[in-house]
Amino acid sequence: MFRPLFWEEDHLVLLDQTRLPWEERWLRLARWEEVAEAIRTLRVRGAPALGIAAAYGLALAALRPKPGRTPRQEVAEAREGLRQTRPTAVNLFWALERMGRVAQSAPEEALFPALLAEARRIHEEDIAANLRMGEFGAALLPPGARVLTICNTGALATGGHGTALGILRTAWSQGKLGRVYVCETRPVLQGARLTAWELLREGIPFRLLADFAVGLLFRRGEVDAVLVGADRIAQNGDFANKLGTYVLAVLAHRHGVPFYVAAPSSSFDLSLPAGEAIPIEERPEEEVLAPYGCRFAPEGARAWNPAFDLTPGELVTAFVTERGVIRPPYARTIPAALSG
Amino acid sequence: MFRPLFWEEDHLVLLDQTRLPWEERWLRLARWEEVAEAIRTLRVRGAPALGIAAAYGLALAALRPKPGRTPRQEVAEAREGLRQTRPTAVNLFWALERMGRVAQSAPEEALFPALLAEARRIHEEDIAANLRMGEFGAALLPPGARVLTICNTGALATGGHGTALGILRTAWSQGKLGRVYVCETRPVLQGARLTAWELLREGIPFRLLADFAVGLLFRRGEVDAVLVGADRIAQNGDFANKLGTYVLAVLAHRHGVPFYVAAPSSSFDLSLPAGEAIPIEERPEEEVLAPYGCRFAPEGARAWNPAFDLTPGELVTAFVTERGVIRPPYARTIPAALSG
Numbered sequence: 181m182f183r184p185l186f187w188e189e190d191h192l193v194l195l196d197q198t199r200l201p202w203e204e205r206w207l208r209l210a211r212w213e214e215v216a217e218a219i220r221t222l223r224v225r226g227a228p229a230l231g232i233a234a235a236y237g238l239a240l241a242a243l244r245p246k247p248g249r250t251p252r253q254e255v256a257e258a259r260e261g262l263r264q265t266r267p268t269a270v271n272l273f274w275a276l277e278r279m280g281r282v283a284q285s286a287p288e289e290a291l292f293p294a295l296l297a298e299a300r301r302i303h304e305e306d307i308a309a310n311l312r313m314g315e316f317g318a319a320l321l322p323p324g325a326r327v328l329t330i331c332n333t334g335a336l337a338t339g340g341h342g343t344a345l346g347i348l349r350t351a352w353s354q355g356k357l358g359r360v361y362v363c364e365t366r367p368v369l370q371g372a373r374l375t376a377w378e379l380l381r382e383g384i385p386f387r388l389l390a391d392f393a394v395g396l397l398f399r400r401g402e403v404d405a406v407l408v409g410a411d412r413i414a415q416n417g418d419f420a421n422k423l424g425t426y427v428l429a430v431l432a433h434r435h436g437v438p439f440y441v442a443a444p445s446s447s448f449d450l451s452l453p454a455g456e457a458i459p460i461e462e463r464p465e466e467e468v469l470a471p472y473g474c475r476f477a478p479e480g481a482r483a484w485n486p487a488f489d490l491t492p493g494e495l496v497t498a499f500v501t502e503r504g505v506i507r508p509p510y511a512r513t514i515p516a517a518l519s520g
Numbered sequence: 521m522f523r524p525l526f527w528e529e530d531h532l533v534l535l536d537q538t539r540l541p542w543e544e545r546w547l548r549l550a551r552w553e554e555v556a557e558a559i560r561t562l563r564v565r566g567a568p569a570l571g572i573a574a575a576y577g578l579a580l581a582a583l584r585p586k587p588g589r590t591p592r593q594e595v596a597e598a599r600e601g602l603r604q605t606r607p608t609a610v611n612l613f614w615a616l617e618r619m620g621r622v623a624q625s626a627p628e629e630a631l632f633p634a635l636l637a638e639a640r641r642i643h644e645e646d647i648a649a650n651l652r653m654g655e656f657g658a659a660l661l662p663p664g665a666r667v668l669t670i671c672n673t674g675a676l677a678t679g680g681h682g683t684a685l686g687i688l689r690t691a692w693s694q695g696k697l698g699r700v701y702v703c704e705t706r707p708v709l710q711g712a713r714l715t716a717w718e719l720l721r722e723g724i725p726f727r728l729l730a731d732f733a734v735g736l737l738f739r740r741g742e743v744d745a746v747l748v749g750a751d752r753i754a755q756n757g758d759f760a761n762k763l764g765t766y767v768l769a770v771l772a773h774r775h776g777v778p779f780y781v782a783a784p785s786s787s788f789d790l791s792l793p794a795g796e797a798i799p800i801e802e803r804p805e806e807e808v809l810a811p812y813g814c815r816f817a818p819e820g821a822r823a824w825n826p827a828f829d830l831t832p833g834e835l836v837t838a839f840v841t842e843r844g845v846i847r848p849p850y851a852r853t854i855p856a857a858l859s860g
Contacts, residue, residue, distance in 0.1 A: 477716050
């Protein structure tokens with residue numbers, strides 16, 4: 181199985197996603213600060229992958245404390261530093277919490293092996309969860325389904341296989357998938373750069389869309405289901421995901437098309453009763469004004485660049501998790517599905 | 521007043537909009553085929569501007585018939601050639617019809633001056649219509665209005681001043697406008713390249729958006745009105761306009777925000793009872809895959825690239841025309857407003 185990041189000897193190896201699809205550049209990261217930089221600059225992105233990368237980052241901190249520091253001190257600083265990288269996806273905080281519990285109980289001399297083992301468990305559990313989601317999700321799709329998706333929720337966004345795109349991968353292997361429509365996903369173009377790259381490798385037929393082409397696509401009856409990922413899901417089913425997800429949900433609702441959200445339980449934040457409290461990251465204006473060095477806007481133009489939007493739970497047909505499919509009323513069914 | 525095209529001596533002078541905002545390159549066109557090429561390749565675009573350019577194109581045909589042809593024969597061929605350039609905006613066909621009537625009644629020796637005079641009338645009438653729309657439309661906006669728009673509907677899209685953007689220009693001069701939110705308008709980026717260029721020249725405050733940022737913008741209550749242009753409007757108020765317009769209309773409806781369409785009477789096509797019959801142009805996939813030479817998608821990826829979408833009249837709060845503001849029920853009010 182293709183993995184966009186993995187541990188090798190004493191390094192974290194990570195595919196630099198800012199260089200895709202032009203170049204497959206693998207980075208060897210030796211220090212947690214390099215992991216933090218990779219997260220901030222989107223070399224690794226996708227909610228589950230952020231959690232996994234951060235977990236390996238703590239292992240690196242325990243392995244290479246700075247002079248005058250104990251491994252435990254370095255890990256504490258790394259947890260704080262990694263926590264500051266990106267605010268929206270909850271998996272990052274979830275992984276840091278989980279790793280923190282291991283750090284607390286491990287003796288100083290065993291800190292690195294304990295943290296590396298836990299990071300590897302987080303990674304393997306993510307892949308297993310994705311494969312289960314793939315089965316649960318594929319069962320929801322009609323034969324020959326034409327599925328609309330946004331951003332990248334594939335192997336690149338996770339430990340491997342993917343969430344929403346993992347379901348499409350599973351459905352394709354079962355012969356159930358007709359075609360994928362991929363929103364290019366401005367401003368950072370994860371759809372055009374990353375999802376297209378993954379789908380080409382799999383041989384899954386797809387069409388890229390300028391994001392706003394989705395309106396006509398729905399009007400023409402070309403969409404059988406919408407399938408997206410999630411960066412953070414509140415108790416009532418409100419969730420944050422890539423900018424534009426809310427637009428897809430509103431259109432799906434208007435056109436009577438099912439709207440599914442695929443996410444592992446680590447993407448749920450039961451501390452939040454509703455979505456309004458989810459912090460929405462705003463990123464540099466240059467991502468809009470001059471993507472990848474191609475300046476389209478005149479000098480002096482200003483942009484507003486939120487990376488995510490918020491979709492109310494009432495627009496979600498079902499959540500697909502590794503524990504099964506969750507249906508409304510979410511304020512009751514989500515806590516029930518995730519407990520124990 | 522800034523005009524993106526004008527007649528000078530014996531040429532049509534035209535600002536090459538594919539080079540904006542990087543370079544202000546003015547083209548001197550001597551033959552109608554050059555006008556057709558400029559239309560096909562989007563050097564000139566925008567429904568009203570297409571009509572004006574085509575009208576001047578017929579004047580060029582009358583001025584410079586090819587060897588062995590009479591001016592009238594050349595004009596007939598030019599009408600056919602120009603008709604084939606782009607299918608959606610009705611203003612092109614409207615202008616060719618109107619010029620055709622003049623060509624029929626003018627004597628052969630006076631064909632060129634008659635056609636040039638008519639093209640100039642079409643141009644001047646368009647500017648006058650835009651200024652009237654500006655007054656009618658600005659009166660609809662609340663003080664300090666934050667207005668969302670798409671594509672370019674400014675001077676560049678018309679003979680001068682603009683339709684939807686013309687209203688914003690008028691509202692700004694009246695001190696009524698707070699801020700403009702501009703969809704970058706993928707794939708050809710008329711918002712980022714052209715509308716931003718016009719707004720910067722006017723000093724009107726604005727923010728560029730990745731198109732899908734509109735969802736969060738509405739959710740945050742940041743939009744007081746949506747104002748768009750139109751490429752072709754049917755009798756019942758259904759209309760074709762830049763891809764994404766339908767998405768804006770659906771969101772405005774959901775959030776209770778007024779949705780206005782600004783267009784001169786030459787954009788209405790009363791031969792169509794409803795919008796489904798409006799032809800929707802599909803353009804080269806490369807516009808999505810590699811805009812302006814910047815390739816974002818991997819080699820081998822395919823795209824679907826319709827240039828327009830269709831918005832049902834029931835989502836339109838009002839049409840702003842040079843004859844006044846038209847409100848529902850459109851099947852009755854549109855024919856009434858345009859008759860006589």
